[in-house]
Amino acid sequence: MNAYIYDAVRTVRGKGNKNGALxxxxxxQLGAQLLMHLxxxxxxxxxxxxxxxxxxxxxxxxxxANIAKTIAQVSNYGDHLCGYTLNRFCGSGLEAIxxxxxxxxxxxxxxxxxxxxxxxxxxxxxxxxxxxxxDPAAALxxxxxxxxxxxxxxxxxxxxxxxxxxxxAVESQRRALNAEKNGYFKSRIPVKDINGxxxxxxxxxxRESSLESLAKLNPSxxxxxxxxxxxxxxxxxxxxxxxxxxxxxxxxxSAIVDGAAVAIIGNxxxxxxxxxxxxxxxxxxxxxxxxxxxxxxxxxPATELALKNAGMNINDIDLFEVNEAFAAxxxxxxxxxxxxxxxxxxxxxxxxxxxxxxxxxxxxMGTLIDELERRDLQTGLVTLCIGGGMGIAxxxxxV
Numbered sequence: 001m002n003a004y005i006y007d008a009v010r011t012v013r014g015k016g017n018k019n020g021a022l023x024x025x026x027x028x029q030l031g032a033q034l035l036m037h038l039x040x041x042x043x044x045x046x047x048x049x050x051x052x053x054x055x056x057x058x059x060x061x062x063x064x065a066n067i068a069k070t071i072a073q074v075s076n077y078g079d080h081l082c083g084y085t086l087n088r089f090c091g092s093g094l095e096a097i098x099x100x101x102x103x104x105x106x107x108x109x110x111x112x113x114x115x116x117x118x119x120x121x122x123x124x125x126x127x128x129x130x131x132x133x134x135d136p137a138a139a140l141x142x143x144x145x146x147x148x149x150x151x152x153x154x155x156x157x158x159x160x161x162x163x164x165x166x167x168x169a170v171e172s173q174r175r176a177l178n179a180e181k182n183g184y185f186k187s188r189i190p191v192k193d194i195n196g197x198x199x200x201x202x203x204x205x206x207r208e209s210s211l212e213s214l215a216k217l218n219p220s221x222x223x224x225x226x227x228x229x230x231x232x233x234x235x236x237x238x239x240x241x242x243x244x245x246x247x248x249x250x251x252x253x254s255a256i257v258d259g260a261a262v263a264i265i266g267n268x269x270x271x272x273x274x275x276x277x278x279x280x281x282x283x284x285x286x287x288x289x290x291x292x293x294x295x296x297x298x299x300x301p302a303t304e305l306a307l308k309n310a311g312m313n314i315n316d317i318d319l320f321e322v323n324e325a326f327a328a329x330x331x332x333x334x335x336x337x338x339x340x341x342x343x344x345x346x347x348x349x350x351x352x353x354x355x356x357x358x359x360x361x362x363x364x365m366g367t368l369i370d371e372l373e374r375r376d377l378q379t380g381l382v383t384l385c386i387g388g389g390m391g392i393a394x395x396x397x398x399v
Contacts, residue, residue: 001267003101004278004399007042008115008366009034009187010261013203013354016120021200022258025191027056027063027119030260031071035113037189038264039077046077048274050109053084053100054262055092055116055358058123067117087358090325091287091384091392092116093261094361098285098394100265105282110270115262116359125256125357132388142292143237145230147387148221148253150295151326152246153234157294158332162247165327166214169252169351171341172324173209176348180206184347184374187366203353205255214251222246237293252327257354261362279369283379284310284395291389296329298391299383300336306381306393314339317395318377321364323384324349333383346371360384361392372398 011030014022022030031054038044054068069083088095093116100114131138133146145153155165179185180202190201225231231244264276271278286306290298299322307313314337322330322344330344347367350360361384368380383393 001105001107003105003282004266004271005280005282005365005369005396006264006266006271006276006278007038008261008263008362008369009037009189010363010366011191011259012188012200013205013257013259013356014200015204016256016258016354018121020121020258021204022191023121026122027067027117028070028074030119030191030258031117032074033191034260034262035071035075035077038262043275044264045274046081048111048270049077049081049113051082051084051112053086053096053112053114055088055096055361056085056118057087057089057092057357058125058128059085059087060128061123062119063123088392089387090323090357091361091386091390092358093363094365094382094384094392094394097263097265097362097365101282101285104265104267104270107267111266111274113262114265115260115362117260118356118358119258120256120356121258142388143233145233145293146221146224147295148248149225149230149234149244150293151248151328152221152225152244153238153241153294154296154332155247155328156241156245157238158328158335160247160328160331163211165247165252166211168327168331169214170209170211172345172348172351173207175346176203176206176352179347184370185367186370205257205354206352209251217249217251219246220249220253234293248326252351254325254350254355257356259356259359259363261359261366263362263365278399280396281399282394283397286393288391289389290391295387295389296325296385297332298385298389299329299333299393302391302393303333303337303381303383306395310395312395317379317381318343319346319368319371319380320344321368321380321382323355323360323364324351325355325385327351329385368396
């Protein structure tokens, strides 16, 4: 039995701060608008949907108390619709798709909605706390350092200069602007206010960028690395590095934004009952653990494992969506797996559009399917680095 993606939609992304256009929109509303869109515009019968699985990283305040079930209730799909909120850090949105695929592939469920939501303007990143970063006894086991210092460690080890990273970031913005101009984001919908009027119709963070403008930005993680002692931890773990070159800053790192995404996942029986036509088949999935200090190298072994599970090689993949948590991450994957930039994040990525933590994996899936269809290509791979030292990857094939 196969698991199919029958559709994937996302909201536009608003800046995740007090000046962002989506500050007044709760994460419940972000998710509910997507569910109602699917019901109204895709002729989806809510009685056939058996579960709602959503990734969300900061599960407190507006996002606490099982926000997936809250969204299910507000969306008026019926009391039968279950809700499950999961946290695989930045991989949560893709993990939700993968778990839904496992359910439907096994036949335990036939039709599931899966994706993620994160309102970073209303619930600050790290608001949920956690022992990994703040409990010395726990941090010691993983030789914890902040993600930004990990990204700088990767760049230092691989010899990526500040200009290398900035050039990648400028290209991400250029590609996103081009996609916006040409209407490539087919699966994206505007966010509306309580009266049904559009309040944001585009990805708010996308902007013109240049090497000259990025050169004016200060490194984001140098002080915490040096003054906080995290550089010393990294060097102790990787003694071949004598000094950390702090090269990441707001312009070449993922933007903090609000957004949500949902995909319809089902087997053949579920899709047939709902009168849906599949857009893609899920071919393979992979999850790996990696060294928690360098932390963000997981997309490479996750991609390798997903390819192995599918009996494929890297050249079988037509397009890649690699989350741009920091510029060094997709650059690292391209170098280690010998993938040309022409195949990676062809419409920009999180540096340009932002990274709503729990939703990004599902957003990348929708973007990938849109572009495979536009280019009439067949296979694609989505992968994300994950805090604490993990990586996730999923391979799809157009139907």
